[in-house]
């Protein structure tokens with residue numbers, strides 16, 4: 383392994399309409415703007431909910447939004463008294479601090495930033511293993527200390543990883559950012575909308591490339607494969623290839639402080655951090671959402687991110703009231719034989735779940751001892767997908783609540799897939815006046831480009 387990851391630090395997005403996404407994250411998804419970097423060359427805004435942090439970057443060559451964003455940061459600081467104008471080294475030659483400025487023609491989520499303990503060593507070791515280092519180790523400082531970072535390219539499409547060492551920094555976010563709100567814990571909202579962290583990141587990759595991706599993350603970052611379902615084949619991954627669904631899913635995880643995970647695997651394994659899921663489409667079932675992503679995003683990359691919540695019903699309700707649109711499964715989902723009972727036995731109300739399209743999947747491979755026992759012993763998970771949040775169908779969010787189930791249930795995957803597919807097929811029909819859709823031609827070599 384080349385880089386020992388301490389934890390996920392933030393996920394970075396590059397969009398043309400920063401104002402729209404900023405408004406959505408705050409007013410609909412209940413994130414809080416807590417730090418901003420506004421220069422004449424760059425606009426970067428940091429939003430937080432629990433430990434989940436998104437940094438929204440303005441894509442280069444867009445019209446200047448500086449004035450508008452300044453207004454935004456003023457408007458959305460819950461307590462204007464807490465706005466701190468910190469001094470920092472404003473290096474205007476850096477267009478996009480802690481990231482690269484991708485010249486990309488669609489909105490994209492392209493950087494998963496990890497904390498590591500030794501950026502110099504990690505970056506050099508990754509380079510030695512053939513990884514492209516896009517930004518060599520660079521130090522940025524302000525009155526609260528210093529941070530070293532380096533940006534490396536992932537094997538997946540346009541995805542990059544920034545490696546950050548912030549052990550010598552005691553500011554709230556990162557040098558270069560002005561902190562707009564010191565304390566993001568707005569208690570009432572956290573009770574009704576209790577999102578705590580990023581649960582998983584789902585990559586879409588071209589056909590037959592999953593193995594390469596897994597090997598890369600195992601070798602360079604120490605990720606380990608885990609099984610989505612106990613019926614999963616080691617080589618094939620978890621495959622659904624029937625009833626219009628042609629999907630191969632494979633999942634990987636790593637442990638916070640991977641050094642400890644490796645040296646003392648059974649004694650001191652730390653908590654798993656965010657999981658990574660790789661989705662590949664299979665040709666037999668026709669066109670699908672994975673192909674649509676590759677076509678519209680123009681490269682492999684991040685298709686969706688799962689936000690973990692302690693109460694999905696309340697979170698979905700609060701978000702729906704604020705204008706978030708969720709995908710719904712086919713209506714028959716909630717009336718299917720046994721589903722109502724499954725939901726009730728898990729202690730939920732089928733009507734409440736149906737209201738926002740929330741899916742429930744019970745882990746059928748429970749301890750034999752728990753099979754006859756009460757609802758508390760059942761392992762299950764609840765999920766719902768939002769509709770795409772960018773102009774193109776290239777990215778959406780998911781809410782996920784886990785009650786003992788650590789993988790992804792087959793029933794939910796099927797229902798999620800169908801709910802997305804109905805929407806995309808409708809969209810396609812609607813836009814088909816202009817001619818037939820192009821077929822997806824993403825070559826395997828593009829994966830590595």
Ligand SMILES: O=C(O)C(=O)Cc1ccc(O)cc1
Nearest residue numbers: 584659661671790795798799
């Ligand atoms: O179940 C999940 O949350 C997944 O992440 C699996 C998945 C991946 C890609 C899709 O287009 C649909 C479902």
Ligand SMILES: [Fe+2]
Nearest residue numbers: 584686688780
């Ligand atoms: Fe997901």
